[in-house]
Amino acid sequence: MSKVVETVKQVVKPILAKHSFYLFDVAFVKEKGGWYLRVYIDKDGGVTIDDxxxxxxxxxxxxxxxxxxxxxxxxFLEVSSPGAERPLRNDEELRQAVGEYVNLSLYKNLNGNKSFEGTLKSVTEDQVVLENDQWGKHPTVAIPRDLIAKARLAIKF
Structure with missing residues (x-):
């Protein structure tokens, strides 16, 4: 981790705590000839532009x-939300998403699909369970954890 990122994390955490926000991520990247310091914040109920x-x-x-x-x-300093379809990067974030609508991309097919969307019902060490009322007779699917390539929140249309 870069020294800039580590320093910014230490500086921003007390600011976020004061306002009941939490830190999602910090990135310091060079793009299009300029440097960008991106700080992603969140809070229960989501963040606003004013936040x-x-x-x-x-x-x-x-x-x-x-x-x-x-x-x-x-x-350039950019402070933003991680987004409505933010990635679920680790076990803690996946467990916090129980009850949320999510998208899971798999390394290989399961029941003929490499991608599933539904409400995350449970997370264990071995599997996650999704539910989607549009799946007909079998509205739930248990997905082995070792098949999951990517997980993210999703918007239900």
Missing amino acids: CVLVSDELGEKLDEMEPDPIPQAY
Whole structure:
């Protein structure tokens, strides 16, 4: 992990705690000839644009006050939500998503499919169970954990 990312995490966590937000991720990347510091925040019920502006203002002020400057090159600070279809990157995030509508991509076919969407009903060490009332006679499917390539929240249409 880069020193910039680690420093920003340490600076932003007290700001987020003060406002009952939590940190989803921090990225410091070079794109299109410029550096971007991206801070992804969330809270119960989701974040608003005003929440992002609040954190951006407070974080920018704290970073500007630091000596020596933790980010000596010019950069763009972006504070945002991780998104409605954010990835579920680890066991903790997957367990927190129980009851949510999710999309799972698999390494290989299961029952003729490599992708499933439904309400996440349970998560164990060995499997996850999804339910979707549009699946007809068999509205639930148990998916072995070792088949899951990617998991993310999904929007139900």
